[in-house]
Amino acid sequence: MRRRRFLGTLGVGATAGLAGCSSLFQTTTGGREPPLVEDRPAATYIPTHHEGMTMLGMAMAGDLRVALTYSYPHRFWVVEQEEGGFGTRRIDVGPDDAIHLMASVWDAETGMVIPTTGVSVEVTNADGFLEQEVVYSMLSQRMGVHYGGNFPLDGDGTYTAQVQVGGVSADRYGAFADRFGEPSTAEIEFEYSEAERNDIPYELYPDTQGQRGAAPAMEMNMDMGMGTMPLGRTADLPGESLGSGTSGDARFRASRIDADRFGGPYLAVTAGTPYHGFVLPGMGLRATVTRDGEEVFAGRLRSALDPEAGFHYGAPVDELQAGDEVTLTVETPPVAARHEGYETAFLTMPDVTLA
DSSP: OOOEEEOOOOOSSSOOOOBOSHHHHHTSSTTOSOOOOTTOOSSOBOOSEEEOEEEEEEEEETTEEEEEEEEOOOOEEEEEEETTEEEEEEEOOOTTEEEEEEEEEEETTTOOBOOSSOEEEEEEOTTOOEEEEEEEEEEETTTEEEEEEEEEOOSSEEEEEEEEEOOOOSEEOGGGTTSSOSOEEEEEEEEEOHHHHHTSOEEEOTTTTTSBSOOOOOOEEOSTTOOEEOOOBOOOOOSEEEEEEEETTEEEEEEEEEEGGGTEEEEEEEEEOTTTOBBOOSOEEEEEEEETTEEEEEEEEEEEEETTTEEEEEEEOTTOOTTOEEEEEEEEOOOSEEOTTSTTSSSSOOOEEOO
């Protein structure tokens, strides 16, 4: 089976030479990755390094296309509630972890990434090896929203991955209204070689690590005429703009959309990362709409998918008019796990009035 490696375009300040060898791999796994930057900003920042990745294969899961890639196993962070707010907890590489396995899921017709569903991966081989995990929804500066985790493997050989994609619970509109609601499964067979893993390119950022910014996103051109694997960016909202604003380093935009598929005037809000505009899923978000100092709406915005508005948070608001003032309250920050460079951002998020 032919596999493709990706490093992407470099372009974040001065970088060290890239490498791909077992000696480098041995210094970057099992808790021996480059030390984290001290005094990291409470914002998106340039990480210490990034890794390339290898494409293992693609398959259909119902209406959804699934791509499976892997890289070196590495640390990541999960979001947890703490006393007085939210924080992150680091997940370090385990002694048996061989790879960081990543599944990307998107609509085959429109190319829209599905950022809010449950995904589990079962990896087996002919010798009876079995590893099954519910993988995390994740956010990476290189590949945006995906699902991933560190996995052990039983040495070199042929493996089969069963990628189970749960039904989407987010509100769906337009052509998406009757789609993605049922669970589906994709099966991908792949060859694994430790030597090939050790040849995956690796890039260090010794001069820019810790500075506000982001590593370059990876545009992944795929074989077999399937175009570019989407990374899950926020859409340009249709309708009448109600302003934009920033909270906790997240970029918010709001629009009034009056369309039959929404049943009337509809408040749509996108939440994205700086620099790349990746969607931020898993957020608890409320909106207060005022006009001439009078409150005309206060309520929760629901996760939603729409062919034009993309992934967003929204609610029908019959009274909504152009020129209304929208204030957003983040009750729960984005709960997607984070790769390095995002783990300090999108946690403390004060109210923001869009302008």
